[in-house]
Structure formats: C-alpha cells, structure tokens
Amino acid sequence: MKLVRFLDEGKNKSGILEDKHITEISCPILEAFNESEKISQHGTLDINDVKLLPPVSPSKIVCVGLNYKDHAEELNMDLPDEPVIFIKPSTGVIGHLDSIIYPSSSNQVDYEAELAVVISKKTYQVKEEDADDYIGGYTIVNDVTARDLQQKDVQWTRAKSFDTFCPIGPSIETQLESKQEISLKLNGKVKQKSNTSNMIFSAQELVEFISNIMTLNPGDIISTGTPPGVGPMQVDDTVEVEVEGIGILKNYVKK
Ligand code: MG
Numbered sequence: 499m500k501l502v503r504f505l506d507e508g509k510n511k512s513g514i515l516e517d518k519h520i521t522e523i524s525c526p527i528l529e530a531f532n533e534s535e536k537i538s539q540h541g542t543l544d545i546n547d548v549k550l551l552p553p554v555s556p557s558k559i560v561c562v563g564l565n566y567k568d569h570a571e572e573l574n575m576d577l578p579d580e581p582v583i584f585i586k587p588s589t590g591v592i593g594h595l596d597s598i599i600y601p602s603s604s605n606q607v608d609y610e611a612e613l614a615v616v617i618s619k620k621t622y623q624v625k626e627e628d629a630d631d632y633i634g635g636y637t638i639v640n641d642v643t644a645r646d647l648q649q650k651d652v653q654w655t656r657a658k659s660f661d662t663f664c665p666i667g668p669s670i671e672t673q674l675e676s677k678q679e680i681s682l683k684l685n686g687k688v689k690q691k692s693n694t695s696n697m698i699f700s701a702q703e704l705v706e707f708i709s710n711i712m713t714l715n716p717g718d719i720i721s722t723g724t725p726p727g728v729g730p731m732q733v734d735d736t737v738e739v740e741v742e743g744i745g746i747l748k749n750y751v752k753k
Contacts, residue, residue, distance in 0.1 A: 500669040500745070501527045501635065503551040506543065510551065515669050518545045527553060527670065528716045531618035531634035552593040552666045553637055554616055554717040559586040559664055560708050561612075561641055565723025567696045572726040581699050581707050584654050586641070586721075590664035597752040599662045600733050604644035607731055607751070610724035611682035611690045611739040614639040615701045616670050621714035629705035632714075635670040636701075638739050638747040639721040640682075645730070666719065671744045676700065678742040680725060685736055692725030694741075 500515040512527045513520040522540040523530060563582035564570055570577055592598070600607055618634030642664065648657035682690035699707070704720050714720075731737055735751045 499672045501530060501553060501672065502669045503527060503553050504543075504548040505551055506548045513543070514539070515545065519543070520545055520548065528618065528634070531672070531716075550594045550668050552591050553668075553670045554666070554719065556588055556591065556666075556717050556719045557715045558588060559591070559639070559719040559721055560584075560712075560714070561586055561639075561658070561721040562699065562704060562723040565698050566692060566725040567698055568692055569724065569726045570698070577698055581704060583708060583711075584658060586658050586664045589661055590659055592662050592665050592749070594665070594668035594747055595749065596665065597662065597750045598640075598642055598665065598731070598737070599660070600731075600751055600753055601644065601660050604647055606645040608643045608645045608728050609682055609684065609689070609731055609737050609739075610641035610643060610728050611680055612639045612641050612721045612724050613678070613680060613694050613701075613741050614666065615704065615720040615722065617705075617714045617716060617718040617720070619716050621705065621709045621718075624705055624709045626700075626702045626706040629702035632705060632709075633701065634716075635672040636674040636741070636744060637666055637670045637719070638668075638741050638744055639719065640665040640737065640739050640747060640749060641721055641724060665739075665747055665749045667747050668745050674743050678744075680739075680741050682727070682740070683738045684729070684731060689729055690725050690727035694722075696725065697722060
C-alpha cells in the first residue's frame with residue numbers, strides 16, 4: 499500500500515495512492531500504520547489535482563554515511579565496522595516537486611539518492627529481529643549536501659542542514675522487498691544506479707544501531723545512505739530519485 503499526504507482545498511489530508519488516483523483516508527498516516535482498521539475511505543482524487551506534501555513530518559532525519567558496497571569501492575574505502583550517522587534537521591524537509599534552494603555560501607551542491615525508513619512508533623533499544631514491527635514503510639530521500647562546506651568543516655552539520663536540503667516522498671510504501679533498484683537522473687540523464695541489496699547495513703540493523711543511541715519517534719526517518727555516482731547540481735536543474743516499488747521523487751534547483 500502506498501500512503502501519501504496532500505493538500506486539498508487548503509486542508510492537509512492523507513490517502514492511499516493507486517496509479518494516478520488518491521483515495522482519501524480518515525486518519526493521519528501515522529495512525530494508518532498502526533491501526534489499519536481505522537482506515538475508512540472517502541472519495542477518490544486525481545493526483546494532478548492536489549499538491550503532494552512530504553509524507554511525514556519527522557522530528558529528526560537520521561542519515562547513514564557510507565552504506566553501499568559499490569560506493570565504498572568507488573571511493574577506495576574499507577567497509578565500515580559500524581554505521582557512521584549524522585542528523586539532518588526537520589526544517590530541511592520539502593516534498594515532491596518542491597524546489598531545492600541553492601545557498602549563496604556554497605559552490606558545490608550535490609545530490610544523494612537514498613532509500614529511507616519511516617518509523618511507525620516510539621522506538622528505543624529495539625533488536626534487529628524485531629525492527630520490522632517499528633518500520634511503517636519506506637520512502638525516498640535526496641540527501642542534498644553542500645560538498646565544499648562538508649570538506650571545509652570538520653562537522654557535517656552546515657553542509658547537510660540548509661533549508662530545502664531534505665526532499666522526502668512522494669509516497670510511503672508499507673510493504674517493500676529488500677532488493678530494489680535505486681537510481682537518480684539529473685535533467686533526464688542517469689547519474690546513480692544501484693540496488694538496495696548492495697547496502698552494507700540493512701534497514702533492520704540500522705534500527706537496532708540507532709535506537710540503542712536515541713529514541714526514534716513516530717514519523718522519524720532513517721536515510722540509509724547513497725550508492726555511487728554522487729555529483730553536483732546547478733541552478734535550474736531537475737533531479738529525480740527513483741526507488742523501485744516506491745516511485746519517483748522529483749525536485750527542481752532554484753536560486
Ligand atoms: Mg547521504
């Protein structure tokens with residue numbers, strides 16, 4: 499099932515996406531994860547008649563640094579023993595078809611295509627084997643990064659945290675198999691292409707690792723790292739991240 503949030507007649511609503519149609523549901527997405535019997539369906543809308551919103555409003559986005567074997571190979575780096583994590587602020591979140599604003603303090607703003615885990619309930623000290631009970635579904639993140647500032651600063655916070663640097667969407671797929679194609683197109687040309695089976699740490703391992711450090715709240719996001727081929731975007735570019743089984747997250751780059 500694909501869940502979306504959208505704006506219709508000035509109201510923030512939730513729905514189930516099937517092909518190009520959205521069936522409105524009566525409860526917020528976070529309730530739909532945990533109590534599917536609450537889902538009562540209303541009318542159907544055309545996706546082109548509404549504005550899609552980020553599918554959740556996370557309190558934090560926990561990101562994983564190096565998490566693709568083929569990306570480690572590309573960078574000539576050893577595989578990490580444990581995940582390297584950082585946090586993007588909730589204020590960076592934008593939705594499908596929104597614009598990434600290129601900051602004047604950077605000269606290199608990169609895309610990073612990532613599969614993202616959506617947390618369904620309060621998650622603390624959860625074991626890998628129980629992690630699926632805390633995962634509401636999967637979505638897509640573009641971990642936009644001011645690469646020049648990342649290299650300049652010892653900490654990554656500035657480089658990863660500009661407003662609009664965390665596009666999320668378009669939908670949450672509640673049932674996703676573990677092997678999915680992931681790719682990114684810049685102005686229609688393929689720049690990143692891999693498969694989530696190349697991930698070093700699985701979604702479930704990441705839930706265990708991170709929830710032993712901090713409590714994850716309902717709606718929080720774990721962005722699971724990017725495959726090879728990261729590179730720069732320019733003002734007026736169009737960037738599309740596709741994860742098989744979820745959809746395409748499309749954004750524009752503006753000044
Ligand atoms: Mg990343």
